[in-house]
Amino acid sequence: MQDSLDLFAGDPPYVVGQVTAIFYQNPTNFYKVILAQVVDTNSSFTEKEIVITGSFGQIQEDETYRFFGQLTDHPKFGMQFNAERYRQEKPTSAEGVIAYLSSDKFPGIGKKTAETIVKLLGDDAIDQINADETVLAKVPGLNDKKKEVIVNMIRSSNGMEKIIIGLNDFGFGSRLAYTIYQTYQAETLEIIQENPYQLIEDIDNIGFKKADVIAENLGFAADSPGRIQAAILFSVNELCLGEGNTYTLAEPLLNETVKVLEESRAFIIEPDLVAKELLNLIEENKLIEDNHKIYIKSLYAAEWGIATSVKRLMKNSEKIQYPAHNIQKEIRKMEKRLGIQYGNSQTEAIEEAVVSPLFILTGGPGTGKTTVLNGIVTMFAELNGLSLEIDDYQDKIFPILLAAPTGRAAKRMNESTGLPSSTIHRLLGLNGQEKPTAELSDRELEGGLLIVDEMSMVDTWLANQLLRAVPQNMQVIFVGDKDQLPSVGPGQVLHDMIKAKQIPSRELTEIYRQDDGSSIISLAHAIKKGKLPTDFTENKKDRSFFQCNTYQIEPVIRRVVEKAKEKGFTAQDIQVLAPMYRGPAGIDALNKMMQEIFNPNPSGKRKEVKFNEKSYRIGDKVLQLVNYPEMNVFNGDMGEIVGIKLAKETDDKVDEIVIQFDANEVVYKRNEWMKITLAYCCSIHKSQGSEFKMVILPMVQNYHRMLRRDLLYTAITRSSELLILCGEPYAFEECVAKSSATRLTTLTERLLEGEKQQIELVVKPVSNKEKTAIEAKEIQIADVTVEKESPNKKIEAIDANEQKNYRLTIDMIQSNAVDPMIGMEGIVPSL
Numbered sequence: 001m002q003d004s005l006d007l008f009a010g011d012p013p014y015v016v017g018q019v020t021a022i023f024y025q026n027p028t029n030f031y032k033v034i035l036a037q038v039v040d041t042n043s044s045f046t047e048k049e050i051v052i053t054g055s056f057g058q059i060q061e062d063e064t065y066r067f068f069g070q071l072t073d074h075p076k077f078g079m080q081f082n083a084e085r086y087r088q089e090k091p092t093s094a095e096g097v098i099a100y101l102s103s104d105k106f107p108g109i110g111k112k113t114a115e116t117i118v119k120l121l122g123d124d125a126i127d128q129i130n131a132d133e134t135v136l137a138k139v140p141g142l143n144d145k146k147k148e149v150i151v152n153m154i155r156s157s158n159g160m161e162k163i164i165i166g167l168n169d170f171g172f173g174s175r176l177a178y179t180i181y182q183t184y185q186a187e188t189l190e191i192i193q194e195n196p197y198q199l200i201e202d203i204d205n206i207g208f209k210k211a212d213v214i215a216e217n218l219g220f221a222a223d224s225p226g227r228i229q230a231a232i233l234f235s236v237n238e239l240c241l242g243e244g245n246t247y248t249l250a251e252p253l254l255n256e257t258v259k260v261l262e263e264s265r266a267f268i269i270e271p272d273l274v275a276k277e278l279l280n281l282i283e284e285n286k287l288i289e290d291n292h293k294i295y296i297k298s299l300y301a302a303e304w305g306i307a308t309s310v311k312r313l314m315k316n317s318e319k320i321q322y323p324a325h326n327i328q329k330e331i332r333k334m335e336k337r338l339g340i341q342y343g344n345s346q347t348e349a350i351e352e353a354v355v356s357p358l359f360i361l362t363g364g365p366g367t368g369k370t371t372v373l374n375g376i377v378t379m380f381a382e383l384n385g386l387s388l389e390i391d392d393y394q395d396k397i398f399p400i401l402l403a404a405p406t407g408r409a410a411k412r413m414n415e416s417t418g419l420p421s422s423t424i425h426r427l428l429g430l431n432g433q434e435k436p437t438a439e440l441s442d443r444e445l446e447g448g449l450l451i452v453d454e455m456s457m458v459d460t461w462l463a464n465q466l467l468r469a470v471p472q473n474m475q476v477i478f479v480g481d482k483d484q485l486p487s488v489g490p491g492q493v494l495h496d497m498i499k500a501k502q503i504p505s506r507e508l509t510e511i512y513r514q515d516d517g518s519s520i521i522s523l524a525h526a527i528k529k530g531k532l533p534t535d536f537t538e539n540k541k542d543r544s545f546f547q548c549n550t551y552q553i554e555p556v557i558r559r560v561v562e563k564a565k566e567k568g569f570t571a572q573d574i575q576v577l578a579p580m581y582r583g584p585a586g587i588d589a590l591n592k593m594m595q596e597i598f599n600p601n602p603s604g605k606r607k608e609v610k611f612n613e614k615s616y617r618i619g620d621k622v623l624q625l626v627n628y629p630e631m632n633v634f635n636g637d638m639g640e641i642v643g644i645k646l647a648k649e650t651d652d653k654v655d656e657i658v659i660q661f662d663a664n665e666v667v668y669k670r671n672e673w674m675k676i677t678l679a680y681c682c683s684i685h686k687s688q689g690s691e692f693k694m695v696i697l698p699m700v701q702n703y704h705r706m707l708r709r710d711l712l713y714t715a716i717t718r719s720s721e722l723l724i725l726c727g728e729p730y731a732f733e734e735c736v737a738k739s740s741a742t743r744l745t746t747l748t749e750r751l752l753e754g755e756k757q758q759i760e761l762v763v764k765p766v767s768n769k770e771k772t773a774i775e776a777k778e779i780q781i782a783d784v785t786v787e788k789e790s791p792n793k794k795i796e797a798i799d800a801n802e803q804k805n806y807r808l809t810i811d812m813i814q815s816n817a818v819d820p821m822i823g824m825e826g827i828v829p830s831l
Contacts, residue, residue, distance in 0.1 A: 012068045012069070012070075012084075013041075013042060013043045013068070013069065013070060013071060014041060014042055014043070014066055014067060014068045014069075015036070015038060015040075015041040015043060015045070015050060015052065015066075015067045015081050015083075016038070016039040016040040016041065016064065016065070016066045016067075016089060017036030017037055017038050017039055017050065017052065017064065017065065017067065018036060018037045018039060018062065018063070018064045019034050019035070019036050019059055019060065019061050019062065019063055019064075019065065020035050020036060020037050020049070020061065020062075021034065021035040021061065022034050022035075022059060022061060023035060023051075024653045026652060026653075026654055026671075030055040030056055030057060030178050031053075031054070031055050031654075031671065032053070032054065032055070032056050032059060033051065033052075033053050033653075034051070034052050034053075034056075034059060035049060035050075035051055035052075036049065036050055036052050036065075036067075037049055038050055039064060039089075043071045043081070044071065045071055045079060045081070047079075050079070050080070050081050051077065051078075051079075051080045051081070052067055052080070052081045052082075052083050053080055053081070053082055053083065054067070054069065054082060054083035054084065054086070055177070055178050056083070056086060057163065057181075060105075062103075062104075062105075063088060064088070064089040065086050065087065065088050065089060066086060066087050066088075066089050067081060067083040067085075067086045068083065068084055068085050068086065068168075069081055069082045069083040069084040069085070070082050070084075085167075085168030085172070085177070086168055087168055087169060094118050094123050097114070097118050097123060097125055097126060098111065098114045098115055098118050099114075100114075100126070101113075101114035101117060101118075101125075101126075101150070102114040105153055106149055106150060106153055107149060108145070108146050108149060109146060109149065109150060113139075113141075113142065113146070116139055116140070116141075117136075117139050117142075120138050120139055121135060121138070121139075126154055129150060129151060129154050130154050130155060133147070133151045136150065136151070163181055163186070163188045163189055166188070166189045167180055167181065167188065167189075167192075170192065170214055171210075171213070171214070176203075176205070176206075179203060179204075180192075180199070180203055183202055183203060184202075192214065193218060195226060196211045196212075196214040196215045196218060196220070197211050197212075197215065197226065197227070197229075197230030199211050199214075200230060200233075200234055201233070207234070208230065208231060208234040208260055208264060209263075209264050211230070212227065212230075212264045212265065213264075215227060216265065222261070222265050222267035222269070223267070223269065223270075223273055225277055225280070227261070228257070228261065228269070228273055228274055228277040229277045229280065229281055229286075231257045231260045231261045231264075231274075232253070232257050232274065232277060232278055232281060232287075233281070233286070233287075234260060235253055235256040235257045235260055236248060236253060236287065236294060236296055237296065238256065239252060239253060239256060240295075240296055240299065240490055241296075241489075241490055243743070243744075244486060244487070244488075244489070244490050244491065244492070244743045245490060245743050245744035245745065246295065246296075246299040246300075246302075246303055246460055246490050246491050246743075246744065246745045246746065246747070247293040247294060247295045247299070247300075247744055247745070247746060248293070248294050248744065249292070249293060249294065249744075250278070250292065250294060253278070253294055254271060254274050254275065254278070257274050257278075258271060258274060261274075278294075282294075285297070288300040290746075293746065298461065299460055299461070299490055299491075301464075302460045302461050302463070302464035302491075303460060303464075303491075303745070303746055303747045303750050304750055305464040305467070305468060306460070306463050306464050306467055306493070306747060306750070306751075307747065307750035307751045307753070309464070309467035309468055309470065310358060310467065310497075310502060310503065310751060311502075311751075312472065313357045313358050313467070313470060313472070313474075313476065314357055314358060314502065314503070315357075315472075316357035316472065316473070316475075317356070317357055319357075320354075320355050320356070320357060320475065321355070322354075322355070322383050325383055327351050327354065327355070327379070327383070328347070328351060330379060330382060330383070331347055331350055331351065331375070331379065334375065334378055334379060334382070338378075340371070342371070342372075342375065343368070343510055343512070345506065345508055345509070345510060346368055346371065346372050346375070346508065348506060349361055349372050349376075349506040349508065350372060350375045350376050350379055352504055352506060353372075353376045353477055353504075353506075354376060354379050354380050354383060354475075356475070356503075356504045357475055357476070358475075358476050358477075358478075358503045358504070359475075359476070359477045359478070359503065359504050359505065359506075360455075360477075360478045360479075360480075360494070360497060360498060360503055360504070360505035360506070361373070361376075361477060361478070361479045361480075361505070361506055361508070362479070362480055362481060362482045362494070362498065362505065362506070362507045362508070363481065363507055363508030363509065364481055364483065364508075364509075364511075364521075364524060364525055364528060364717070365481075365520075365521050365524050365525075365717045366511045366512060366521040367508035367509060367510060367511060367512065368508055368510075368512045369479060369481075369508060370416045371512070372508065373416070373417070373451065373453075373477075373479060374416065374417055376451070376477060377400060377417060377419065377449075377451070380400065380448070380449050380475075381400070384399075384448060386399050386400075386448075388400075388418075388419065390419075390420065397446045397447055398419075398420060398447065399447045399448045399449065400419060400447060400448065400449045400450075400451070401427065401445060401447045401449065401450045401451070402414070402417060402419055402420065402421035402422070402451050402453070403421065403422055403423065403424045403427045403450065403451070403452050403453075404421065404423060404424065404452065404453045404454050404689060405423065405424055405454050405457040405458055405462070405487075405688075405689065406423065406454070406457070406634060406635060406636035406637070406688070406689040406690075407423055407624075407633065407634040407635075407636060407637040407661075408636055408637060408638065408689050408690045409453055409454045409457075409636075409688075409689030409690070410422055410423050410453075411662070412453075412689070412690075412691070413451075413453050423627075423634045424452065424458065424462060424466055425462075425627055425629060425634065426629055426632070426634070427445070427466075428443060428465055428466065428469055429443055430465065430627075430629070431627055431629045431630075442468075443469050444469055444470075444471050445469045445470060445471060445474060446471075447474060448473070448474060448475065449474065449475050449476075449477070450470060450474055450475070450476045450477070451476075451477045451479065452466070452476070452477070452478050452479065453479045453480065453689075454479070454480055454688065454689045455478040455479060455480035455493070455494045456480040456481060456482060456484045456485070456486060456487070456494045456495075456688075457480075457484075457485075457487050457488075457688050457689065458487055458493055458494070459487035459488065459489025459490055459491050459493065460487075460489065460490050460491030460493060460745070460747070461489060461490070461491075462487075462489070463491070463493045478494065478497070478503075480494050481717070482494055482495055482498055482507075483528045483710060483713055484688065484710060484713065484714045484717070485684065485685060485688060485710050485711060485714045486710070486740070486743065488685055490743075490745075491743065491745055491747065492742075492743045492745055492747075493747065496745055496747035496748045496751070497747070497751070499748045500747070500748045500751035500752055502751045502752065511525065518541075518542055519540040519541070519542055519543055520542055520543055520716065520719055520723050523536070523543070523716060523723075524713060524716045524717050527709060527712055527713050527716065527735075527736055528709075528713055530709065530736055530737070530739065531736065532732065532733060532736050536729075536732070537729060542721065542722055542723065543722065543723040543724070543725065544723075544724050544725070545725045545726070546560070546724070546725070546726040546727075547726075547727070547728070547729060548726055548727060548728075549700065549728065550583070550584055550585045550700045550701070550702045551584050551585075553584065553585035553590075553698045553700060553726060553727065554584060554585065554589060554590065554593055556726050557576060557590060557593070557594075557696055557698065557726065558593055558597065560696060560724055560726075561574060561576075561594060561597050561598075561696070562597060564694060565597060565598070569693070569694060570598075571594070571598040571599070571621045571680060572621065572638075572640075573692065573693040573694055574680075574692065574693070574694045574696065575680075575681075575682070575687065575690075575692035575694070575695055575696070575718065576590050576594065576680060576681035576682075576695075576696045576697075576698075577681070577682065577683070577684050577687055577695060577696070577697050577715045577718065578590060578681055578682075578683065578684075578697075578698055578703075579683065579684060579699075579703045579706035579707075579711060580683075580702075580703055580706060581683070583702055585698055585700055585702060585703075585727075587681045587682065587683060590680070590681035590698075591614075591677075591678040591679075591680050591681045592678075594678075594680030594681060595615070595617075595620065595678060595680060598619075598621070598680065599617050599619045599620050601615070601617055606618075607644050607646070608644070609644055609646070609655050609657065609670075611670070611673045611674075612673075612674070614677065614678060616641060616644070616657055616673075616678075617641065617644070618641050618642060618643065618644055619640065619641060620640065620641045620678060621638060621639075621640055621678065621679045621680055622638070622639055622640070622641060622659060622676045622677065622678060622679050623636070623637070623638055623676065623677050623678070623679035623682055623686060624636065624637040624638070624639070624661070624675065624676060625674075625675055625676060625677060626675050628666070628675060631664070631666045632661075632664055633661050633664065633666055636686055636688070636689060636690070637661050638661075638679050638690075639659040639660055639661040639662075639666075640659065640660050641657055641658065641659055641660075642658050642659065642660045642665070643656075643657070643658030644656070644657055644658070645658070652669075654669045654670055654671075655669070655670040656668065656669055656670070657673065657676075659676070684711055684714055684715045684718075687714075687715070687718050688714060690718060691718055691719070691720045692718055692719060692720065693719075693720060693721045693722060694719065694721065694722040694723075694724065695715065695716070695718050695719035695722070695723050695724070696724040696726070697712075697715050697716065697723070697724070697725050697726070698726050698727045699712070699725070699726075699727040699728070699731045699732050699735060700727045700728050700731050701728055701730070701731050701734075703731065704734075707731060707734045707735045707738060708735060708738050708739075708740050709735055709736055709737075709738060709739050709740060710739075710740045711735065712732065712735040712736065
């Protein structure tokens with residue numbers, strides 16, 4: 001590796017300093033506060049000593065390091081240097097090496113011995129010893145004990161520290177370097193040097209461009225197979241995970257791959273090279289090709305897994321019988337006992353659900369899904385002679401399981417049924433951080449009935465895990481609104497299950513919850529049908545509309561919130577929803593404004609902490625961004641900051657925030673603050689599964705790429721009492737007119753096909769016999785058109801009447817039997 005590959009920075013501020021003291025070090029994240037004597041700096045700092053903070057490896061006192069970062073003025077501790085990366089200043093001259101080896105760090109090694117070592121080994125003696133300790137055999141009079149002292153000290157100073165410094169040289173800041181080191185440990189540098197593209201798969205926030213910069217500096221050719229394969233895998237992930245698809249097609253994949261490769265380096269990539277490596281990836285079982293569709297392996301397996309589980313469970317259809325009961329009569333009795341009257345569609349839904357191994361209940365707001373859900377629970381218990389009293393199950397599993405994708409949705413289930421509920425992840429014993437390629441759990445659920453709410457939010461991977469865990473004798477009911485936003489992850493499981501018609505389902509359409517002249521529910525149903533009511537911009541009892549442009553959004557919402565606060569509404573009652581984070585009408589700006597209203601700090605005297613350009617204070621409303629099952633907190637949960645402890649007030653000298661989530665109090669140390677954010681305003685996706693008394697929804701043309709019907713519908717249905725709309729009318733009109741793009745999935749086809757064996761997720765070595773069989777496999781990609789925007793080659797499709805159905809294989813490419821540019825004659829570089 002080169003001494004310095006300063007890949008992502010120009011000439012940043014630095015401080016060269018000799019460490020004189022380590023004030024504090026956190027063993028969980030390498031964070032340290034050190035004091036250094038300044039040797040050299042290009043910053044404005046003029047004092048002899050400076051406090052340096054950052055994440056470092058095994059920093060040694062009395063050693064000299066070069067720290068890169070920024071000079072900051074801490075409000076309490078004064079001028080400090082916040083280091084983003086660093087490297088050890090190794091002695092390079094003969095005098096420096098002699099002084100180093102004869103220092104107190106090497107007991108028993110005097111100046112004379114050090115001079116002998118340098119004389120025999122040269123100025124790079126330290127590097128030679130670190131690489132091969134046997135070179136010390138050349139030094140006369142050096143016994144084994146002294147050799148051991150020298151080798152151990154040099155290697156202890158060059159172990160983890162060398163890795164962290166090496167990562168810094170590759171351009172990674174200390175925080176990201178720590179994450180990489182935690183993943184690869186002692187093999188970190190070797191893995192990166194062998195295949196820097198591995199970082200894309202293993203480390204969050206590292207994309208193809210960053211890995212490719214490293215690869216280029218390490219000598220990876222622009223047309224090397226490894227680089228092209230990495231770009232293909234990256235592009236497949238972008239086209240699938242980025243757009244919610246479970247597969248992509250050859251044409252967009254090849255187009256995207258060529259674009260990724262050529263945008264990263266100024267080098268023309270021939271499409272046939274990409275086609276060849278795509279075939280190789282399929283041969284190596286790293287991608288799956290089925291019926292001309294290209295799949296990420298885990299998604300292909302998950303779709304088949306869902307279909308296999310559904311077919312397995314549906315075999316119980318004839319086994320669920322209650323001959324001693326007339327279910328319709330039992331429902332009539334239940335109505336009298338509960339003092340309610342079900343509509344015809346609700347009665348039919350309850351009756352069908354209790355006798356089906358799998359059942360789907362869907363419907364929009366106000367159609368009585370919760371009422372039906374409670375009826376199903378009660379009827380199931382009566383038909384099976386079960387008690388719904390939790391206390392009756394002290395030593396037994398409660399027979400009815402309730403689950404939802406988010407903590408807030410699970411809480412709503414508990415509130416509406418009075419029964420225990422949990423997130424799906426907690427039910428399955430997952431932490432939400434598992435990689436899709438991880439081995440699937442064989443855990444089996446216990447109970448007789450599983451009800452899953454907000455099923456539209458469940459992606460393909462999670463649905464597969466859930467259904468795998470359902471035992472043969474358990475009934476399952478999926479509940480959700482098929483018109484809401486699909487899952488953040490790939491797939492559209494609820495939509496595809498309904499479309500396949502292999503699972504009994506019932507859609508509730510009659511509106512029951514529209515008392516007191518409520519207009520929100522009718523508005524939602526009109527939007528679902530692709531219409532805006534003529535009175536959309538008129539003020540109603542429960543909704544208002546304020547016409548304004550992008551730059552007026554913030555003051556308009558400020559005025560609305562201030563008025564609402566005067567009337568007694570709290571931060572927990574009001575939720576602002578916005579589609580995007582950036583800009584004057586984005587989530588970040590609106591959160592800052594809302595915080596000033598509900599939790600201000602005008603004098604600056606209140607205790608607060610800052611992180612990622614946000615201030616946190618006691619009383620702030622915050623949102624959990626990732627699953628944190630160890631503390632029973634999950635993605636989408638909202639809480640309130642109830643305590644802040646500064647570093648000087650804690651035992652380990654690290655800032656802490658204490659957050660109350662319902663009855664659960666959780667402590668977050670500073671290195672965990674990326675798990676939370678302010679929640680006065682949040683994205684519409686994050687609001688799914690929740691309801692709020694007042695929803696404020698801005699919609700302007702600046703959100704253009706997010707203007708979709710399902711987004712607007714989902715946002716409006718989060719309001720239980722009041723809805724404030726603001727923005728540009730034509731932005732709302734565009735939302736309604738633009739139906740959601742159907743995701744590319746094949747779950748419906750899988751459900752309609754026969755059972756298929758579970759797909760292995762482990763890549764096995766390919767034998768010669770298997771390779772011969774694989775090479776016979778053909779992939780039809782003849783009609784692919786690779787579009788090039790840059791001054792490269794422009795590939796044009798041949799006239800449809802002249803097309804031939806070519807099949808491109810590895811053998812045909814390698815033997816030149818078929819030109820991989822078939823159908824693309826006459827192609828020349830654009831001028």
